[in-house]
Amino acid sequence: MISPINEPAGLLDFSSKLIRWYHRHHRDLPWRHTNDPYRIWLSEVILQQTRVAQGMPYYLRFVEQYPTLRDLAAADEKEVLRLWQGLGYYSRARNMHQTARLIVQELGGNFPASYAELIKLKGIGAYTAAAIASFAYNEPVAAVDGNVYRVLARIFGIKTDITSSGARKEFTALAQQLLPPDDAATFNQATIEFGAIQCQPVAPDCLLCPFNDVCYAFAHGAQAQLPVKGKKNKVRDRYLNYFVVEKEGRLALRERTTKDVWQGMYDFYLIEAAEETTDLNELESDHVLAHWLEMGEVVRTAGPYVHLLTHQRLYARFWHLRMPPERSLLLPDNMAFYNQEEVEELPKPVLINSYLIQYFFS
Numbered sequence: 341m342i343s344p345i346n347e348p349a350g351l352l353d354f355s356s357k358l359i360r361w362y363h364r365h366h367r368d369l370p371w372r373h374t375n376d377p378y379r380i381w382l383s384e385v386i387l388q389q390t391r392v393a394q395g396m397p398y399y400l401r402f403v404e405q406y407p408t409l410r411d412l413a414a415a416d417e418k419e420v421l422r423l424w425q426g427l428g429y430y431s432r433a434r435n436m437h438q439t440a441r442l443i444v445q446e447l448g449g450n451f452p453a454s455y456a457e458l459i460k461l462k463g464i465g466a467y468t469a470a471a472i473a474s475f476a477y478n479e480p481v482a483a484v485d486g487n488v489y490r491v492l493a494r495i496f497g498i499k500t501d502i503t504s505s506g507a508r509k510e511f512t513a514l515a516q517q518l519l520p521p522d523d524a525a526t527f528n529q530a531t532i533e534f535g536a537i538q539c540q541p542v543a544p545d546c547l548l549c550p551f552n553d554v555c556y557a558f559a560h561g562a563q564a565q566l567p568v569k570g571k572k573n574k575v576r577d578r579y580l581n582y583f584v585v586e587k588e589g590r591l592a593l594r595e596r597t598t599k600d601v602w603q604g605m606y607d608f609y610l611i612e613a614a615e616e617t618t619d620l621n622e623l624e625s626d627h628v629l630a631h632w633l634e635m636g637e638v639v640r641t642a643g644p645y646v647h648l649l650t651h652q653r654l655y656a657r658f659w660h661l662r663m664p665p666e667r668s669l670l671l672p673d674n675m676a677f678y679n680q681e682e683v684e685e686l687p688k689p690v691l692i693n694s695y696l697i698q699y700f701f702s
């Protein structure tokens with residue numbers, strides 16, 4: 341570690357330098373103009389999975405549709421997921437919706453006003469609880485996200501693997517030590533913003549950085565090595581065969597109810613295989629598919645489309661089956677026919693929506 345910054349005076353200097361930098365360089369973002377905990381929470385959940393530029397339209401649409409916590413609590417889950425469509429990590433939207441309901445129904449609509457209370461809520465982890473507590477209530481708790489890990493690891497030369505179990509405790513303790521108790525909100529915003537626009541992962545702007553006289557990474561040319569990140573989790577390959585059943589211009593979709601990716605969203609009938617196949621005979625042991633193939637014809641195949649999730653790589657192939665209008669058709673549970681307008685309204689994974697845009701929506 342670099343010594344000057346570890347001295348008490350150095351710590352004070354760190355915070356004031358950082359806050360000065362923030363006042364000069366921060367971006368003007370809508371969630372920085374509010375201390376409404378609901379809106380701060382919403383922005384944090386959106387920004388956990390996307391960059392500001394991509395997340396902004398979602399945030400603006402959400403606050404327009406659900407301006408208050410009570411509006412979100414009163415919404416139908418399907419509508420919430422539809423609005424979230426394209427952001428991914430749909431369980432976060434579902435958790436947020438359920439937590440909004442809990443706050444309204446069990447806490448009289450009063451948003452918990454302290455870190456200790458916030459962290460008890462479903463879907464609110466240590467970072468989000470600290471962000472809401474400090475930004476909305478100025479509670480002196482350090483909010484440590486990926487940006488903060490990077491900034492602290494580089495400046496202080498911390499080599500702890502940030503994916504290890506003790507990392508959060510270590511980095512949070514340091515951030516807490518640096519945080520000025522009377523201005524927690526600005527300090528947290530400043531550290532996060534500094535990581536996002538000055539001390540970026542790949543190309544940190546070291547030459548114009550106010551910390552380049554004390555930064556360990558700059559002094560040692562170790563920007564690319566810090567923070568230390570353990571091995572990435574293995575990515576699992578999955579092979580999805582989707583059957584798009586069309587009858588009289590309507591499509592059969594089903595709600596995904598099992599605990600898997602995209603719970604609560606809508607997709608087509610799915611047969612998952614151990615490996616990729618282009619041969620329908622290999623899938624015909626599925627009795628629903630066998631029944632459909634007897635009745636209709638395959639009018640198109642498309643794919644494979646490769647879709648990446650955090651820990652999964654999906655290879656999706658679509659088989660479009662057209663059914664004759666005169667015959668009635670058996671559909672599995674959770675499945676129903678929808679016309680084009682209804683299909684558009686359903687919440688769908690991006691993969692499914694891309695297929696529909698290409699081949700179904702005119």
Ligand code: SF4
Nearest residue numbers: 539544546549555558
């Ligand atoms: S000198 Fe470079 S690595 Fe160090 S804090 Fe500044 S931008 Fe980050």
